[in-house]
Amino acid sequence: LLEGPVERVLELGLQRRWTLHGTGHMLGMDVHDCAAARREAYVDGTLEPGMCLTVEPGLYFQADDLTVPQEYRGIGVRIEDDILVTEDGNRNLSSDLPRTSTDVEAWMARLKG
Structure with missing residues (x-):
């Protein structure tokens, strides 16, 4: 949908028209979209074992x-x-969820039963 070099699109932020939120955030008692979350521990922090975060483009x-x-x-x-x-890396806690529209529709149909 966007024409031109990717670098230019990103430099101008043209993709922001359709991306209405960030690409993720930390998860936990004090961090989910929480104004009181400590910036130095999360936004500017280093990922450590035991931390959880979303990836949500x-x-x-x-x-x-x-x-x-x-x-x-x-x-x-x-x-x-x-x-x-x-x-030693990460574990995707939601990896077993359906990803394609067909799989999501089939999953929802089973839930409606």
Whole structure:
């Protein structure tokens, strides 16, 4: 949807039109979108084993946004993973959840039963 070199798009922040939130945040009692979270421990901190965070890229196309094709207007998509930092890397706590639209629809149909 965006034309030109990726570097220019990022420099100008053009992608922000459709990314209405950050790409993730820490998880826990004092950190989920919490104004009292200690910046030095989280935003500016170092990841340590036992910490959990989300990875949640998303695209949100407003219904009246004429800069996107008609078939995308009014659609929002976000895939969120919850990640545990481990001694030797990380563990995706949400890896067993469905990822494709077909798998999500099948999962929801089973829940409705």
